[in-house]
Amino acid sequence: MFDLMKYKNLFLGLSVVLVVASIVSIYMFGFNLGVDLKGGTLWQLSFENQITVDEVKGFLTDDIGLENVGVTKDSSGLIILIRSSEFTEDQHQSYLSSMKEKFGLVEDLRFESIGPAIGKELRDKALLAFIFVLTGISLYVAFAFRHVSYPVSSWKYGIITLVTLFHDALISAGFFAFWGFKTGIEIDTNFIVAILVIIGFSVHDTIVVFDRIRENLMTSKDRGNLAKIVNMSVNQTFARSFNTSLTLVLVLITLIIFGASSLSYFTLLILLGTIIGTYSSIFVASPLLTLVQGK
Amino acid sequence: MSRLRLSIFLLFILVATAAGVLFVHPESSYVDKYYPWRLGLDLVGGSYLVYEVDMSQIEPADQDIVMNGLRDVIEKRVNLFGVSEPRVTASESNGSYRLNVELAGISDVNEAINQIGATPFLQFSEITINSDSENEEPEFIPTELTGRYVKRASIIFDNITNLPQVFLEFDGEGADLFEQLTGNNIGKPIAVFLDGELISAPRVSEKIPGGRAQITGDFTIEEATALVERFNAGALPAPINLINQQTVSATLGQDSLQKTVKAGVWGTLAVIIFMILYYRVSGFYAAIALFIYTILTLSVFKLFVTMTLAGIAGFVLSIGMAVDANILIFERIKEEIKKGASKAVAMEEGFNRAWPSIRDSNLTTILTTLILYYFTSSFVKGFALTLMLGVVVSMFTAITVTRNLLRIFSRK
Numbered sequence: 001m002f003d004l005m006k007y008k009n010l011f012l013g014l015s016v017v018l019v020v021a022s023i024v025s026i027y028m029f030g031f032n033l034g035v036d037l038k039g040g041t042l043w044q045l046s047f048e049n050q051i052t053v054d055e056v057k058g059f060l061t062d063d064i065g066l067e068n069v070g071v072t073k074d075s076s077g078l079i080i081l082i083r084s085s086e087f088t089e090d091q092h093q094s095y096l097s098s099m100k101e102k103f104g105l106v107e108d109l110r111f112e113s114i115g116p117a118i119g120k121e122l123r124d125k126a127l128l129a130f131i132f133v134l135t136g137i138s139l140y141v142a143f144a145f146r147h148v149s150y151p152v153s154s155w156k157y158g159i160i161t162l163v164t165l166f167h168d169a170l171i172s173a174g175f176f177a178f179w180g181f182k183t184g185i186e187i188d189t190n191f192i193v194a195i196l197v198i199i200g201f202s203v204h205d206t207i208v209v210f211d212r213i214r215e216n217l218m219t220s221k222d223r224g225n226l227a228k229i230v231n232m233s234v235n236q237t238f239a240r241s242f243n244t245s246l247t248l249v250l251v252l253i254t255l256i257i258f259g260a261s262s263l264s265y266f267t268l269l270i271l272l273g274t275i276i277g278t279y280s281s282i283f284v285a286s287p288l289l290t291l292v293q294g295k
Numbered sequence: 296m297s298r299l300r301l302s303i304f305l306l307f308i309l310v311a312t313a314a315g316v317l318f319v320h321p322e323s324s325y326v327d328k329y330y331p332w333r334l335g336l337d338l339v340g341g342s343y344l345v346y347e348v349d350m351s352q353i354e355p356a357d358q359d360i361v362m363n364g365l366r367d368v369i370e371k372r373v374n375l376f377g378v379s380e381p382r383v384t385a386s387e388s389n390g391s392y393r394l395n396v397e398l399a400g401i402s403d404v405n406e407a408i409n410q411i412g413a414t415p416f417l418q419f420s421e422i423t424i425n426s427d428s429e430n431e432e433p434e435f436i437p438t439e440l441t442g443r444y445v446k447r448a449s450i451i452f453d454n455i456t457n458l459p460q461v462f463l464e465f466d467g468e469g470a471d472l473f474e475q476l477t478g479n480n481i482g483k484p485i486a487v488f489l490d491g492e493l494i495s496a497p498r499v500s501e502k503i504p505g506g507r508a509q510i511t512g513d514f515t516i517e518e519a520t521a522l523v524e525r526f527n528a529g530a531l532p533a534p535i536n537l538i539n540q541q542t543v544s545a546t547l548g549q550d551s552l553q554k555t556v557k558a559g560v561w562g563t564l565a566v567i568i569f570m571i572l573y574y575r576v577s578g579f580y581a582a583i584a585l586f587i588y589t590i591l592t593l594s595v596f597k598l599f600v601t602m603t604l605a606g607i608a609g610f611v612l613s614i615g616m617a618v619d620a621n622i623l624i625f626e627r628i629k630e631e632i633k634k635g636a637s638k639a640v641a642m643e644e645g646f647n648r649a650w651p652s653i654r655d656s657n658l659t660t661i662l663t664t665l666i667l668y669y670f671t672s673s674f675v676k677g678f679a680l681t682l683m684l685g686v687v688v689s690m691f692t693a694i695t696v697t698r699n700l701l702r703i704f705s706r707k
Contacts, residue, residue: 200663
């Protein structure tokens, strides 16, 4: 049997380090807001001939006179994604024809133009949704464990769930901030959805472990020794925590390999969050439970 | 349940699944003819437009009526443009009114935007000459009389000059407003604005009852005809402003659809292989239940949901979670057997004891999807909806279907 309690300070310490690193990362690098969150234009085009990012960027900035232009290219080298300040459908059409003149056959794939008001609204709503999901789940856990009061009262299960989920969301976000700094990836609505989904999934494993702790507290001979109960419960549920996450990881990986490229960051972020979430329910939530036990 | 009832239950599920396969199969042309998949804009290509409605000139009590009017007018306009199944919905957020227009499978978005936006906004204004200032700048004071009150428009030609004019007939309320307006401004000009541009400022010679007006602009016949057509389709009761536009080409939509469906198929296979390798015979039953799950869920989607890219992604994720309940149950059964329980007892215990954690974790997911559904835009809604429906169906297949499969086939 793996002795989790022996190493609990190591795991909790690691989590503290990761959380601090994430806060530093978010503070230092910040997030590149996507057009749907700050307003602006997103324009995806496919070219017939190989073309460089600098060529397109130079053309848009110098010849057309667009501001805040960002250009990225996908792996095929033929599909270009342009981000810039907002412009209208009329301008879009005229830019498209000048692009065709300059670069030959160009196909218009996607065009999004979003006013700043919508962006602000989405940000506000996202924050509210985040708060509701966190508190909603924690309250539910506190409610679901209401019959367990000895030796840890049920609202503490809720608080620990809250802390663990926040930990998962924060580390995922911190990693994404660093990633965005490195590669220029922007956070958009999908990022927010991914964070919420991570929270929603991560709680599954936490519930599985807590549920076993709840059961063992009612039936086990060692009910007085919480550390022992927690350790036993983690060991008993280890395989199922791992396997339930693994099936999710399997479909996430197939989505990354085969799925539409517009979803790849979304999927990757959920994959990262799933791994962190599984880790945290075993190595963070359970040890925390022994820490909050009233002496 | 007796063995007979079990068999009937499973037979029923099997028949439903077989029917489901025929129903959801994308190439079963017979079903598709009468009941095709409904695909969202991001998959078939098309445009999603969001307009903000300027309600500054509208009394608060009238705002709902104006919104309904706007929606009807824009629907008519879009229909004229020949879009199949256009959707125009009104929404309100933070006190600002929005109109969301979905144009599926449209090729010329620019033209559509022009058609929608160019709908004339007619406004009558009073003119006061500010005598204090030296250059005597006229000041225009907008009145309540707008295109909203136009009942009918037609084109007429001036008797003398033979120039085209636009003849307007107001409805009852509009007629009263027009009578009032002309009565207050006898001997003075009133200004007629079209889309914010002054097109004429005729001098009022007398109070005009009956709600008929002629607009003498500098129109060509084409301009006047176009204007009349638009008025008859309905003038916009309030000005609108395009604040959000998302257009996806049909090529990109097709590509996304194919790729994500492919990912879903491979993902399902990967999960099935894992379950059979790890849990052997039980895993095989879970795999059957998973197959039934995908077919039943897809049938529910086909009946009630417009599929979007995010929606398919949500469904693929739900496949990875649908076997979670099976895993929890099977692990529990293993434990009970280790403790020395007989196979049959272990099985029933496994299902019963795993239930609280299955219930709790699925309810928290449903809670998350509900919050996502109510707090986000239309594209995310699809994701939340499919994920939620998936969780609900999976509770049935992973528990009830697997349990009965095991009961009937692993008796001995």
